[in-house]
Amino acid sequence: MRTNNLLYFFVLTLLPFLVLAQSTIDGKVIDGEFNDVLPFANVILYSQSEDGSLVNLEGSTTDFDGNFSFSDLPAGVYTIDISFVGYSTVKISDIELKVGDVAPISVTLQPASSELEEVVVTTTQKRNNEASVLSIQKNAAVVLDGLSLQAIRRAGDGDIAQAVRRVPGVSIQEGKYVYVRGLGDRYSKTLLNGMEIPGLDPDRNTLQLDVFPTNLIDNIQVLKSGNASYDADFSGGIVDLSLRDFSSTPLNTFTVGIGYNPDMHFNSDYVYDEGSKTDIFGFDNGYREFPLPRGIDIPLPERGDANSLVVTNYTESVDKNLNVSNKNSSPNLTLGFTSSNSYDLKNERKVGYMASLNYRSNISYFDDYLESRYEKSLPAFANTVYNTGRLGKDERFISFLGGIAYGSKKGKQKVNFLFIQNGESTAIQGDFLNNGENNYDGVGQIKSYVQRQIISIPFSSKNYFL
CATH class of the missing domain: 2.60.40.10 (Immunoglobulins)
Structure with missing residues (x-):
């Protein structure tokens, strides 16, 4: 006990000296x-x-x-x-x-005698993520909805027609034509990088959207109200496709898609028009060209009239095969190739390209085709046309979308090239009833071919004055 007391005494005595x-x-x-x-x-x-x-x-x-x-x-x-x-x-x-x-x-x-060198930081705003699209919507002076590439990739949509239907108030008809706020195609229009492009079908106001792949766009903006910045030729909405200038890293993709409908495909009763050998590429090679010149005077085939003999020659020059044919219908097919890259040049300049080539084949078949037409005649409506039978339709699309962009400290210039070729062959076989000017009641066949083409080369330039 005495030893412990001595230990405590020494610790307390030395502690102030240890601290000091x-x-x-x-x-x-x-x-x-x-x-x-x-x-x-x-x-x-x-x-x-x-x-x-x-x-x-x-x-x-x-x-x-x-x-x-x-x-x-x-x-x-x-x-x-x-x-x-x-x-x-x-x-x-x-x-x-x-x-x-x-x-x-x-x-x-003291402040350093040498001043710091000026540091200039330049960047470009991203337009392909959800935050950028929300920022565009927030700052827009119109009612606007949109989709970013980030959202499209998350949903897995392959073309813009599939993607844009996710925008509120937008629906897609026939898998390719856009309807905004329930109004028809004639009330909407399509823009490519803010510039208007005509529709492929002259009876429609918008361009079909299933020909554009989603991996070449930054965002999709759907304007639902008017603004002084746009022409007043729409009342439904505007679909503005914002294409990317180029990819920062090499991008090369190849896609294959097959569509199957048990009622339409692999059906041996499918009716079609044999047509020309180039129909599979969406255009006729001249096979259907009318052999007689426009405005020619064709005499009536009357007996005793020597001029009537030319009617026989004219008739023989027309294709003798006016029947539709039958074959086993094939499924729908989609092929696509996309490439994009960029290259750094001297003096902080950059050049890049993007290109997309797509091919699409759509086969439709209806074995219960019905066309009926009524006309108003006193005292009631009269059924003037009543056609029933089988209908086969073969649509072919070839589209190319390319662009070259050049950027530097002074600005950015880019040019795009859009080419779309479409051929639509229709064949009908069945019973026809026509009570019009030329009455007919019996078996009939109809072959028709519509060919459309669109070429658009929009150019834009943005310059900075430093």
């Missing part, structure tokens, strides 16, 4: 330009050996009042390095501390 054995460096940093404290300055403490070499011990920063402190330091020689961005660094050496010393230091940092 630790030294401290307290300091304050002053801003020499504004004669005020300098917060958040960097302070590094080094221990200095006898040969003058320095060993990094610890680092700190000044507080809001410009103060810093290093405590619990053993006796020795120290060096302090104080720095701040835009100011000259100050180094204080040979700070000698003895046991229990408190060394007060006051340092004034």
Whole structure:
């Protein structure tokens, strides 16, 4: 018991001396330009050996009042390095501390004599993610909805027609024509990078959207209200397709799609027009060209009239096969190839390209085709046309969408090329009843072929005046 009391006595006696054995460096940093404290300055403490070499011990920063402190330091020689961005660094050496010393230091940092070089940061706004589309909607002066490439990829849509139907208030008819707010195709229009492009079908106002792949666009914007920036030839809405200039990394994709309908495909009763050998590419090679010149005077085939003999020659020049044919219908087919890349040039210039080639074949077959027409005649309606039978339709599309973009510090120029070729062959076989001007009641066949083509080359330029 006596031994423990003696131990406690020695501990209590030596404790003040142990505490006082630790030294401290307290300091304050002053801003020499504004004669005020300098917060958040960097302070590094080094221990200095006898040969003058320095060993990094610890680092700190000044507080809001410009103060810093290093405590619990053993006796020795120290060096302090104080720095701040835009100011000259100050180094204080040979700070000698003895046991229990408190060394007060006051340092004034002066602005560096050499000014920092100007740093210019330039960037471009992303337009293919959801945040950018929401920003466009927020700042738009019109009622606008949109889809970003990020949202389209998450949904897995292969073409724009599939993607745009996800926009509120938008529906797709026949898998390709857009209806906005329930209004028909004639009340809407299509823009490509803000520039209007005509529709492929002259009876429609918008371009079919299933020919555009989704991996070449940044976003889709659907405007649902009028604005002075746009022509007043729509009342439903505008679908604006914002194409990407090019891909920053090489992009090459090849897609294959097959569509099957058990009522339409692999059906041996399918009726079709044999047509020309180039029908599979969406155009006729001249096989259906009318052999007689326009405006020719064809005489009536009357007996005793020598001129009537030319009617026989005219008749023989027309295709003798006017019947429809039968074959096993094939499924729908879609092929697509997309490529895009960019290249860095000198003086911070850049050039890039994007290209997409697509082929589409759509086969439709109806074995219960019905066409009925009524006309108003007193005292009631009269059925003037009543046709029933089988109908086969073969649609072929070839589309190419390409573009070249060039960018530099002074601006950006880009040109796009859009080419769409469409051929639509229809064959009908059945019973026909026509009570019009030329009455007919019996078996009949109809063959028709419609060929359409569109070429559009929009060009845009954006220049910066620095």
